[in-house]
Amino acid sequence: MKSWYTCTLLSALASTAMLGAQNARAHWVYVSNEKDDTISVIDTETNEVIKTIEVGERPRGVTLSKDFKYLFICASDSDTVQMMDLATDKIIHDLPSGEDPEQFALHPDNKHLYIANEDDAVATVVDIESRTVVAQIDVGVEPEGMAVSHNGQWAIVTSETTNMAHWIDTSTNKLVENTLVDQRPRDAEFTRDDKELWVSSEIGGTVSVIDVESKQIKQVINFEIQGMSADRIQPVGMELTANGKHAFIALGPSNHVAVVDRATFEPIEYILVGRRVWHTALTPEQDKLYTTNGVSGDVTVVDVKSLKAEKTIKVGRFPWGAAILPKDKIPN
Amino acid sequence: MKPVYPSILLLLCTLTVSTLHAQALSINIVYIEQQRVRPPVLSNLVVHPDDEGSQGALQGVADNNTTGKFLKHEYILQSRIVAPEDNLKEAAQSALEGPQLVVTNMPAEALNQLVDLPEAQDDLFFNAGSTDTEFRDDNCRSNILHTLPSRAMLTDALMQFFNKRKWDSLFLLEGNREVDTRFADSIRRSANKYRISIDHEKLWVENSDLRRNAAEEIPLYTQARKYDVVVVADEDDDFGQYVLYNTWLPRPVAGTAGLEPVAWDRVVEQWGAAQLQSRFQDQAMRSMTSIDYAAWAAVRTIGEAVTRIQTVDPAAIRDYVFSDAFSLSGFKGVKLTYRRWNGQLRQPIPLVHPQSVVALAPLAGFLHHRTELDTLGLDQPESKCTDMN
Structure with a gap:
């Protein structure tokens, strides 16, 4: 009897050790499932879902804290941003986010969260330490995309029906400029040097590259997929590589991700992924891209070097956002 | 209205400026509605909101003003709601003076009277109230844009769905009001376009109270050996809703009852529509209808144009x-x-x-060289409208 116990204990230890070893090699991808109220976690080594975590209603935007201890989740229909402790997978706080939070961005100070409140035409700034609202800023109709520049100077909100990128000075939390872009702007991303702001326009079918200094559009990128009606090419989530070479643009119901050459601003490749691709996330090595495919309910892994789709992973219903936790930050 | 070339030049110049050098503007939008006399119907459940259309325009103005505040643009809605017994021309005349942007909710015949007024010659009209196809055909006007879909678009959408489902034999049940004839004619045109055959047609002449005996009347009325779907042409919802589940053969019902082609409905929630629906619900305390949507789209069209070209000139906006x-x-x-x-x-x-929402037309597979949206309604070669240029 005693030996049986020992045996079980030993094998349990062994499997824990194996799991530990696996953790050391693989990152974890957190994917929000909008219509399942869950987060799927994918191991990038096996590319399989290793766990599914229940969260608030209609989770969309997800982002990690700068110290990788917490995941912030926009639970849109619960009207809150949830803060999940990655060590326990438990929601430890519901932040006062304002109504219907959709996307957000964390300031580099790891303290201020900028949240777009889609139903209220405001952006809410929350101090995540004191968990209080620091400011609410009036923006255009249906604020959607959020970005904070790497130097922390600018917070950007895109408003879908007003068709603008609004510039918020983070030192004062005041709206200081607006840049008019094409119809239904969605995602906003700064380049690493904070010289360019990229804004995708879902219905306009374009991506505007805005010069941060002048706040003027310097380039408009158009897309064309052979045999695909232009109406279906709808740019949404974007990911800009750290080396400045490529931009990956999810093109929604065209089921493709465009690869744009950042030197020429020309699309060089269209990669077929799942249906209605929303957002993408790059691994820390920037060698793989994970895309969330809303309608097909899966995630596609794209190899960045060959620009080929490698694998499809079934997740929950209507996957929306994605965030990648580096392997060395995975809690034991 | 002749095309105004200088305004195109102006437009090209402004378009190159992508950020906003706002010039304060006040944009007056006139909303004119002639209220309709609704014929009596059997059901007590059929109600039409009194503020249908005007709430859509108000929502559009609210949306425009949220954008406008960043540009120092202020939108003002000037409403003229004309009672059925009042003279539309007299009531509307003063609001049409000078170049105006006008959103209308009225039957086609009434709108044609308005646009012919001398006061209306520099105005740009948006039709948000009439689905009449001929109004986009040989009876079109150069200064009217249509935000409400035509009947041809609605019935084409339905036929695409039937075609896709291989429901190619129809039983058409036509009401006895003039609008029903127009709807039925549109069904005939669309059925021909999409190779669907109308194998049975009946005019609705019953005048019994169907709430009590639909179960007895409708099966007999729809007796036939074969049909895939019953199409009802009853725009006032007098009898159509009683046809469902009472047909001789167990078949679906579509048209103005059952499966309906619409510009908008409360069940539309994809593509961000949920946000518009909830804004509208908060404002109007009811759901948004097709006519509300058309009025909203008209006002938003004006807003979008003014935002981009920074002028209130109707001719420049039209261009x-x-x-x-x-x-x-x-x-x-x-x-x-x-x-x-x-x-x-x-x-x-x-x-x-x-x-x-059962489907969204154009359905996949119906192709068009310009845009698949042009598989719905009158395409360029089909339309006899020659007045637009």
């Missing part, structure tokens, strides 16, 4: 709206633009039942 630069995001998944040959706003048509 811009017809240019390649214009597009409107209308919560239907694709950009909405205007047909240059007849002023119709291109738009997808949801096919709905009371609880959900």
Whole structure:
């Protein structure tokens, strides 16, 4: 009897050790499932879902804290941003986010969260330490995309029906400029040097590259997929590589991700992924891209070097956002 | 109205300036509605909100003003709601003086009277109240744009769905009011276009109270050996709702009852529509109808044009709206633009039942060299509208 116990204990230890070893090699991808109220976690080594975590209603935007201890989740229909402790997978706080939070961005100070409140035409700034609202800023109709520049100077909100990128000075939390872009702007991303702001326009079918200094559009990128009606090419989530070479643009119901050459601003490749691709996330090595495919309910892994789709992973219903936790930050 | 070339030049100049050098503007939008006399119907459940259309326009103005505050643009809605017994021309005349942007909710015949007034010659009209196809055809006017879909668009959408489902034999049940004839004619035209055959047709002549004996009347009335679907042409909802589940053969019902092609309905929630629905619900305390949507789209078209070209001149707005630069995001998944040959706003048509959207036309597989949206309604070679240029 005693030996049986020992045996079980030993094998349990062994499997824990194996799991530990696996953790050391693989990152974890957190994917929000909008219509399942869950987060799927994918191991990038096996590319399989290793766990599914229940969260608030209609989770969309997800982002990690700068110290990788917490995941912030926009639970849109619960009207809150949830803060999940990655060590326990438990929601430890519901932040006062304002109504219907959709996307957000964390300031580099790891303290201020900028949240777009889609139903209220405001952006809410929350101090995540004191968990209080620091400011609410009036923006255009249906604020959607959020970005904070790497130097922390600018917070950007895109408003879908007003068709603008609004510039918020983070030192004062005041709206200081607006840049008019094409119809239904969605995602906003700064380049690493904070010289360019990229804004995708879902219905306009374009991506505007805005010069941060002048706040003027310097380039408009158009897309064309052979045999695909232009109406279906709808740019949404974007990911800009750290080396400045490529931009990956999810093109929604065209089921493709465009690869744009950042030197020429020309699309060089269209990669077929799942249906209605929303957002993408790059691994820390920037060698793989994970895309969330809303309608097909899966995630596609794209190899960045060959620009080929490698694998499809079934997740929950209507996957929306994605965030990648580096392997060395995975809690034991 | 002649095309105004200097305004196009002005437009091209402004378009190159992408950020906002705002010039304060006040934009007056006139909303004119002639209230309708509704014929008596059997059901007590059929109600039409009194503020249908005007609430859509108000929502559009609210949306425009949220954008406008960043540009120092202020939109003002000037409403003229004319009672059925009052003289429309007299009531509207003073509001049409000078170049105006006018959103209308009235039958086609009434609107044609308005646009012929001398006061209306410099105005740009948006039809948000009439689905009459001939109004986009040989009876079109150069200064009217149409944000409400034509009957041809609605019935084409339905036929695409039938074609896709291989429901190619119809039983057409036509009401005895004039609008029903127009709807039935549109069904005939669309059925021919999409190779669907109307194997049985009956005119609705019953005048018994169907709430009590639908179960007895409808099966007999729809007796036939074969049909795939019953299409009801009953725009006032007098009898159509009683046909469901009472047909001789167990078949679906579509048209003005059952599966309905619409511009908008409360069940539309994809493509960000949920946001528009909840804004509207908060404002109007009811759900948004097709006519509300058309009035909203008209006001948003004006807003979009003014935002981009910074002028309130109706001729310049018309030129811009017809240019390649214009597009409107209308919560239907694709950009909405205007047909240059007849002023119709291109738009997808949801096919709905009371609880959900069944399909969104144009359906996959119906192709068009310009845009798949042009598989719905009058295409350029079909339209006899020659007045637009």
